[in-house]
Amino acid sequence: MARLNLILLAAVLFSALADVSINHHARKLVTAYEREQERMRALEVEWGQLQLEQSTWATHSRIEEIARQRLGMHAPRPGQIVTALP
Amino acid sequence: MKLSRSPLLEERLPAWRANFILGLLLVGFAVLVGRSFYLQGINKDFLIGQGESRYERVLEISATRGRILDRHGDVLAMSTPVKAVWAIPEDAKLAPAQVRQLAALLDTDPRELTRKLASARDFVYLKRQIAPDVATQIASLKLPGVHFKNEFRRYYPSGEVAAHMLGFTGVDDAGQEGIELAMNSQLTGKPGGRRVIKDRRGQIVEDVESIRAPQEGKDTVLALDAKLQYLAYVQLKQAITQHKAKAGGIVVLDAKSGEVLALVNLPTYNPNNRTRLSGAQLRNRAFTDTFEPGSTFKSFTVALALDKGNVRFDTPIQTAPGRLTIGTATISDAHPHGMLSVAQVIQKSSNIGAAKMALALPAEEMWQMFDNLGFGQPLKLGFPGEAAGRLRPHKRWRPIEQATMSYGHGISVTLIQLARAYQAFARNGDLLPLSLTRLETAPPVGVRVFSEQTAREMRAMLEMAVLPGGTAPKAQVPGYRVAGKTGTANKLEGGSYTNKYVASFVGFAPVSDPRLIIAVMIDEPAAGKYYGGEVAAPVFSGVMASALRSWGVAPDAPEKPLQMAIAPVKEEM
Numbered sequence: 001m002a003r004l005n006l007i008l009l010a011a012v013l014f015s016a017l018a019d020v021s022i023n024h025h026a027r028k029l030v031t032a033y034e035r036e037q038e039r040m041r042a043l044e045v046e047w048g049q050l051q052l053e054q055s056t057w058a059t060h061s062r063i064e065e066i067a068r069q070r071l072g073m074h075a076p077r078p079g080q081i082v083t084a085l086p
Numbered sequence: 087m088k089l090s091r092s093p094l095l096e097e098r099l100p101a102w103r104a105n106f107i108l109g110l111l112l113v114g115f116a117v118l119v120g121r122s123f124y125l126q127g128i129n130k131d132f133l134i135g136q137g138e139s140r141y142e143r144v145l146e147i148s149a150t151r152g153r154i155l156d157r158h159g160d161v162l163a164m165s166t167p168v169k170a171v172w173a174i175p176e177d178a179k180l181a182p183a184q185v186r187q188l189a190a191l192l193d194t195d196p197r198e199l200t201r202k203l204a205s206a207r208d209f210v211y212l213k214r215q216i217a218p219d220v221a222t223q224i225a226s227l228k229l230p231g232v233h234f235k236n237e238f239r240r241y242y243p244s245g246e247v248a249a250h251m252l253g254f255t256g257v258d259d260a261g262q263e264g265i266e267l268a269m270n271s272q273l274t275g276k277p278g279g280r281r282v283i284k285d286r287r288g289q290i291v292e293d294v295e296s297i298r299a300p301q302e303g304k305d306t307v308l309a310l311d312a313k314l315q316y317l318a319y320v321q322l323k324q325a326i327t328q329h330k331a332k333a334g335g336i337v338v339l340d341a342k343s344g345e346v347l348a349l350v351n352l353p354t355y356n357p358n359n360r361t362r363l364s365g366a367q368l369r370n371r372a373f374t375d376t377f378e379p380g381s382t383f384k385s386f387t388v389a390l391a392l393d394k395g396n397v398r399f400d401t402p403i404q405t406a407p408g409r410l411t412i413g414t415a416t417i418s419d420a421h422p423h424g425m426l427s428v429a430q431v432i433q434k435s436s437n438i439g440a441a442k443m444a445l446a447l448p449a450e451e452m453w454q455m456f457d458n459l460g461f462g463q464p465l466k467l468g469f470p471g472e473a474a475g476r477l478r479p480h481k482r483w484r485p486i487e488q489a490t491m492s493y494g495h496g497i498s499v500t501l502i503q504l505a506r507a508y509q510a511f512a513r514n515g516d517l518l519p520l521s522l523t524r525l526e527t528a529p530p531v532g533v534r535v536f537s538e539q540t541a542r543e544m545r546a547m548l549e550m551a552v553l554p555g556g557t558a559p560k561a562q563v564p565g566y567r568v569a570g571k572t573g574t575a576n577k578l579e580g581g582s583y584t585n586k587y588v589a590s591f592v593g594f595a596p597v598s599d600p601r602l603i604i605a606v607m608i609d610e611p612a613a614g615k616y617y618g619g620e621v622a623a624p625v626f627s628g629v630m631a632s633a634l635r636s637w638g639v640a641p642d643a644p645e646k647p648l649q650m651a652i653a654p655v656k657e658e659m
Contacts, residue, residue: 027291034290045218048150048166055161055243060316075635081565083640 142294143284148236149275151259152303154252154266156312157345157524163252163266165238165259169221170214175205177231184229191224192216214257215239240266242357244312247319250370251310251349251522253470254357264370265308265522268468275303307524309345314338314633318348321628322606326352329611329621335372336625337505338633339603341594343529344509344518347602347633349502374471376498377588377607380575381557381618383494384440385511385544388432390455391443393540399429399547405438412486417441433550435557435572437493444492445485452488453480458535459507460517461499467522475499494573501590505605508592511548511569512600515541545569549597552623558591561623563631565641567597570626572618577610586610591622595630598642604630 067073125133154163171192180188180203189196192213202210214237221234240255242248253264261270278300283292318336326334338348355367369375391397408422419437423430431439444452456462462477476498478487490496499507502520509517509532516532536544548569552561557572570593576583590607594600606622606629615621634641 027285030291030293031289045167048164051161052164052166052241052243058160059244059247060313061247061320064316064320075632077564081635081641085640 138283138294141283141285142281144279144281144297147278147280147300148238149277149300149302151238151240151255151275152273152305154269154273155305155307156310156315157308157347158311159307160312162244162248162308162310162312163240163242165240167218168215168237168239169218170235170237171212171216171221171224172233172235173203173210173212174208174231174233175203175210176208178203178229179231180229184227187227188212188224188229188232191220191227244315245358246354246356247350248310248312248315249354249357250351250372251308251315252357254360263368263470265306265469267470268522269306273303273306276301309340309343309347309521309524310349311338311347311636313636314348314629315350317632317636318604318629319350321625321632322350322352325608325621325625328613329608329615330613331608331621332610332612333366333369333371334606334608335375335501336607336629337372337502337605338629339505339509339520339605341509341512341600341603343521343525344506345521345525346502370469370471371607371609372501373465373469374473374500376473376475376500377590377609378497378575378578379494379499379504379590380573380588381435381437381440381493382504382571382573382590382592383497384432384435384492385548385571386455386459386507387440387444387447387452387492388428388547389510389536389540389544390447390452391428392543393536394447394451396446397428397443399543400427402427403431403436403439403442405431405436405442408438410438410441410489412441412445412489413484415486417486417489429547429550432547432571433553433556435551440492441489444488447488449480449483449488452491453477453483455535456491456497458517458533459510460503461497461507465502465506465520467520469522473500475503494575501605501607504590504592505603508594508603508605510535511541511544512594512603513541514538545597545600548593552593557617558593558619558623560619561591561593561626561630563595563627563634565643566595566630566634566639567643568595568627568630569593569597569600570623572623574616574618587616589616589618589621591618591626593626593630595634596639596642601637601639602630602633604633 148167151165153161156162185199185203186196189199192199194213199212202212212232224232225234238259240259242252242254251264253266254262255266256262261267261273266273276298279297281294281297282290283294285291318338322334322336325331333352335351336348337346339345340347349372351369351371353367355363392399402425404424405419405426406422406424408419410417417437421434423434423436426434426436426439428439428443430436431443456477462475464472464474466472483491487496506517506520513532515536515538516534518529518532548571549567550556551571552558552568558570561568561570570591573588573590573592575588575590577586577588578584579586588607588609589611590605592603592605594603604626606625608621608625611621
């Protein structure tokens with residue numbers, strides 16, 4: 001009887017310690033997960049800002065200005081256009 | 087030693103006293119058991135709640151407003167997180183140096199800031215919508231009583247080019263104009279919330295429950311083509327400057343689907359910086375301002391006369407001597423013509439020719455046609471402030487009114503209504519509902535207004551109007567066959583006509599298989615020229631030429647014999 005009690009006591013102790021350790025581990029994981037989520041949100045924000053930046057660089061007025069002024073491009077005259085029909 | 091016997095100890099105590107004490111102890115024990123049972127068993131939720139409230143937090147999960155994209159996925163409007171800086175004046179006892187530092191970071195006047203911080207309220211915004219990195223700098227100052235709040239700021243990369251179409255949002259991120267208002271419910275996200283457990287360092291250690299999942303705002307894909315929008319903006323702006331006009335508008339429609347590809351109004355504004363906005367800048371003229379369309383309406387009169395079989399394209403009509411008296415009023419042509427065919431009435435834009443055809447038509451049929459074409463009723467696109475235009479009931483038309491309406495006076499329309507009505511010619515006599523958003527499915531079946539035969543004949547006549555001898559040779563587009571009609575209307579002010587004008591042009595191309603419809607309106611050109619063919623037609627031509635090229639539409643009237651590259655070409659455009 002005493003022996004059984006000792007075994008049970010050991011089992012209870014083990015279970016209690018395991019519970020504490022698992023809980024601690026779980027909390028650490030949650031914190032890590034939250035950090036990653038935070039990072040994801042920050043990246044999303046950055047992505048949005050990059051998209052904005054891209055569309056600001058790619059405004060048609062800017063493209064036209066660079067094409068005309070810096071690259072010396074112009075729209076083709078009608079006679080210069082060759083139409084390729086499929 | 088022998089103790090003396092005490093009579094007190096000799097006395098036997100009554101047994102009930104011991105039992106009484108025992109009973110009291112038992113009752114006390116029972117009360118304690120009962121109480122603990124009550125607290126831990128029956129009323130446990132309350133205590134759990136109390137406990138949790140000491141370490142649980144409810145976090146708000148913000149939802150971003152959806153983006154607005156053009157038909158190719160280019161970003162036209164987008165929200166990005168910013169911060170609002172607010173303070174509790176009572177807590178914010180700042181040294182003058184701190185105030186100066188804060189004012190410099192917030193880019194405000196230190197005196198203004200001091201005044202705000204001296205306010206008696208519990209909560210003042212110091213500045214809203216500041217960039218996140220500025221907020222970080224302010225946070226590093228560790229000022230007492232100064233706090234931050236997350237908010238969103240909307241950016242419009244295309245700036246003033248698409249301002250009227252997109253509209254804008256207020257500081258609370260709700261739509262106030264344009265698409266932002268029309269599609270507000272779709273664009274708005276719903277913030278969610280969740281309950282978490284935080285440890286003493288403020289880190290989240292347990293996710294308890296999600297109270298509400300956040301709903302991100304949905305992206306809206308417009309029918310708008312950002313490139314066409316830009317081309318239209320540049321051309322219109324140039325024309326307005328050149329002709330010293332008060333205002334102007336241009337609408338580009340897809341003739342095949344009824345999608346609105348571009349819509350520009352001038353004057354405009356920059357939606358990213360809306361300080362000092364005037365009402366004139368904000369007006370979305372193409373939707374909200376009506377004008378007397380003038381001669382662009384003759385096409386409808388002639389089409390109805392053709393449709394009813396009253397005339398053929400070559401029926402002669404006497405327009406000499408350039409004046410026609412109806413009742414007490416006299417109408418006249420800008421240039422007197424003699425005998426004109428019906429086609430020439432369109433080509434030369436004769437008021438008298440159109441009036442004579444109109445007077446041979448029953449008023450009710452004319453009214454019915456205008457109604458079918460969508461005049462006199464708002465388009466119901468959900469756009470704020472759509473005007474209906476003025477179309478009086480036919481029972482009250484006098485003959486002179488019917489005559490003037492045949493050439494677009496005594497009736498008022500919006501530019502977008504006019505553009506839409508020309509679908510009837512660009513398509514084979516039917517009208518599609520317009521769409522501001524990109525259509526993912528085939529457009530619905532149109533409503534027939536004219537027969538296919540009539541539409542074909544009208545296209546031929548409208549093409550004559552832009553050929554030499556017509557009113558608008560300047561609307562021609564090299565390489566393509568185009569068709570269209572000019573309009574030049576005196577403006578009504580206080581019930582009488584003034585010598586101010588509205589010049590317009592509506593047309594489509596390529597005539598062999600119309601793809602695009604463009605309507606241009608220029609309000610009060612003041613640099614001398616005011617005819618639609620001189621002022622509005624070149625804008626049409628410029629926009630149409632670039633638009634057709636940008637869309638890769640094959641030329642149907644090559645200047646040189648079409649050079650065909652007969653190499654096998656992959657079909658990807």
